[in-house]
Amino acid sequence: MKVYAISRIFNSPRSEGSQPEMAVVFIRFGRRTPQPMGASACLDWEDVVPVRDQMTANEVARLARICNFRCNRVVLTGFEPETQLDAELIDALHAVGFSVAVETRASRAKVYGGGAIDTAAGLVP
Numbered sequence: 592m593k594v595y596a597i598s599r600i601f602n603s604p605r606s607e608g609s610q611p612e613m614a615v616v617f618i619r620f621g622r623r624t625p626q627p628m629g630a631s632a633c634l635d636w637e638d639v640v641p642v643r644d645q646m647t648a649n650e651v652a653r654l655a656r657i658c659n660f661r662c663n664r665v666v667l668t669g670f671e672p673e674t675q676l677d678a679e680l681i682d683a684l685h686a687v688g689f690s691v692a693v694e695t696r697a698s699r700a701k702v703y704g705g706g707a708i709d710t711a712a713g714l715v716p
Contacts, residue, residue: 595651595675596621596640600658614662616655616689620669620676638670648683656687668694 598621604614621640646654655665665684667676672693684691 594645598638615664648680652683652687665689
């Protein structure tokens with residue numbers, strides 16, 4: 592069973608990007624392992640999600656629905672969302688009534704393992 596490293600789920604009364612007037616639930620992906628911090632020997636633990644706290648697609652969707660504050664739009668953001676995003680997560684979010692957008696530097700309207708991002712939701716640049 593696939594699990595997702597989700598570091599935060601939070602609501603914002605105003606979105607960013609192409610539709611700033613719409614309320615949105617942000618789902619922020621975290622990292623599975625710490626990253627080196629520049630030239631120092633230290634590791635960056637910010638947004639690292641321990642294995643025990645990672646969630647299945649249905650758990651992510653249910654938690655997002657609980658945190659929705661009456662909005663029906665979710666934006667997936669955070670640490671390289673395209674590395675974790677797939678059709679299973681998109682389908683789970685659709686099943687609980689969300690339209691899905693992705694905030695990332697690398698992608699535009701893409702298909703992730705067979706699950707399409709909603710064009711009606713708009714993409715956040």
